[in-house]
Amino acid sequence: MSVEPMDRLLGALVDPKVARELKRQVAADLHEQLSAQDGVTAGAGVDAANQRQRGRALIEEAVARWSDAHAGAHGLAPTREQDRALAEVVFDLLFRAGRLQPYLDDPEIENILINGCDDVWISKANQPLCQVPPVADSDAELIELLQDLARRHGGGERSLSTSSPMLALRLEGGMRLQAMTGVTPRPYVAIRRHRVANATLGDLVALGTVDSTMAAFLAAAIRARKNVMITGTQGVGKTSLLRAMAGEIPPDERVGTLESEFELWLHTLGHLRQVVPMEAREGNGERVDGRAAGELSIGELIPAALRMTLSRIIVGEVRSSEVVPMLRVMTNGEGGSMCTLHARTPHMVVDRIAELCLEYGAQMTDLLAYRLTANALDFIVHVTMIDETGIGGKRHRFVSHVLEVTGLGEQGRPALNTVFGPRKGGVDGQGRQIWSEPRGVPQTPPACLDDLRRAGFDAGLLRNPYGTWSAPLSLRVSGVQPGGMGGAA
CATH class of the missing domain: 3.40.50.300 (P-loop containing nucleotide triphosphate hydrolases)
Incomplete structure (x- = not known):
């Protein structure tokens, strides 16, 4: 039985609607804070690491307020684990790839294929494709996520909209994303990882x-x-x-x-x-x-x-x-x-x-x-x-x-x-x-x-007619007749 990554298990503790609402609140607070400092353009002169640090502090404050409000309304305070999970999901929505992030963090995953928000497939090394839970609650939310990723790419010319229906960019960690919308009935996304990133x-x-x-x-x-x-x-x-x-x-x-x-x-x-x-x-x-x-x-x-x-x-x-x-x-x-x-x-x-x-x-x-x-x-x-x-x-x-x-x-x-x-x-x-x-x-x-x-x-x-291969390639189907040196595993 495979073991789910801890981040994915914690994500199951979080209400996506709550996370999205807190993300919008924190984004507005961060924009206001940076605008007050920079005077004109929010974030100008503030590097990404500094923005994330400030965002992390605002997220902790927002989650604490939500937790207190939830306890008052329901008479039961969320656990520390639930608060931590909510903070991580909000951080991923604001600064990373949202509900996609656990798949991007899994080094065994080679491909992520998205055919609309609720039709998501992954493939790992030496394993066939398998379907996984939705990465967004709606196609509109998925497009918003992709637009956020394009904005953080650093190239202002990269966007996803009806006028620019195709998006190609590189994500953190080396994965390559290609997305289409407008020319397809739903937003379609293909993400591929180079698993051998620095091989000689x-x-x-x-x-x-x-x-x-x-x-x-x-x-x-x-x-x-x-x-x-x-x-x-x-x-x-x-x-x-x-x-x-x-x-x-x-x-x-x-x-x-x-x-x-x-x-x-x-x-x-x-x-x-x-x-x-x-x-x-x-x-x-x-x-x-x-x-x-x-x-x-x-x-x-x-x-x-x-x-x-x-x-x-x-x-x-x-x-x-x-x-x-x-x-x-x-x-x-x-x-x-x-x-x-x-x-x-x-x-x-x-x-x-x-x-x-x-x-x-x-x-x-x-x-x-x-x-x-x-x-x-x-x-x-x-x-x-x-x-x-x-x-x-x-x-x-x-x-x-x-x-x-x-x-x-x-x-x-x-x-x-x-x-x-x-x-x-x-x-x-x-x-x-x-x-x-x-x-x-x-x-x-x-x-x-x-x-x-x-x-x-x-x-x-x-x-050497067979180079320096030490043995035949171990294939389940090969061109060698039974009893030969090559062949089935």
Whole structure:
């Protein structure tokens, strides 16, 4: 039987209507107090920690008044535990994420999916989705909560309303939120956590994402200043791998990161001494020449980034026409830049890049997109997930392919060399069953092997056909026949 977090148990002691009313009272008192101090704008010149400290004191006073009033009206005073629980819930409503907060605080939760206030689902590592209690009493209250979160984000341009029906932001603790309203029948929210927030390549070896052979290869590729694109579907661990590979960049290099919402946080992790973090800016809802006023896209940030004397540029996720300036940076720069891209299979990546390039403008063609790709990229690293939680198994996330881009090939498309890829099972020359391996294992040495050797890579590691995986991936469903070495757990 699972044990509920204490905060959630205490939350069950609280009447949500009472908590909301106290939150409004404290918010008004805090606004009045800060306005009296600052004269013009409430909170100007008062940092967030100071505001929270003042808010905490006002909450304690408000709860004490409510407790006295409740005792007078009902002849029974609330317990100290109930008062403490009420104060915590009011604090969460005022300064954090309200009734969502216990789920944000649970490190095991990977996804929170909200389809209206009373249809809420969570998923934990290696567990299927499960439904949980409502996070608000009405959709209007849920929207109010989201608007509060947007206000606290620090970017005044981020909001949720009929004129701005979509909201994207990063929450405290590293979770990413995407919300929609107005264009959907109810407010819909998806919140995702990067569970591996500060992992190195060595940590990913321990987690089974890569083996030590591939970790050494990827580290050498970064040191050799190869341009890398990490691909895969949503939630497979692209950002975690990108962050781990960035840990191989020499600490004194000056690096720029460009993201729609900060997720990499290379400027806070401490390994790199000079990071210029840039975050795209949403518009304010007013349309000027077909776009929101004040909007700044990643593609528009790239030219300014190039004037910041950066040795490498890292784009957290390429989603649209910014792929063209990104590829040009990779082509014209010193090398060593990285980005991520959504793609279902590694062999779809080239066409996916071409699709995004065509959004750049009428002057772009498939052939030009292919040429840009061939000239810019050195490696495509594809991350795969096999999810067997529905049949009692686990979620397995791992690098399945490392493809080298070796210039233009047939029909003007980029030529790809499979350096690491899955290996099918079978029978060896002595009649022994060979396991089937979906994870990336050495296939063909890269054309740039000498560059990697100069960066410290041991080419002998590529001679082992199964890399340094110690055993087959433990799958409940595999391609190996009964009696083989791979297969069911």
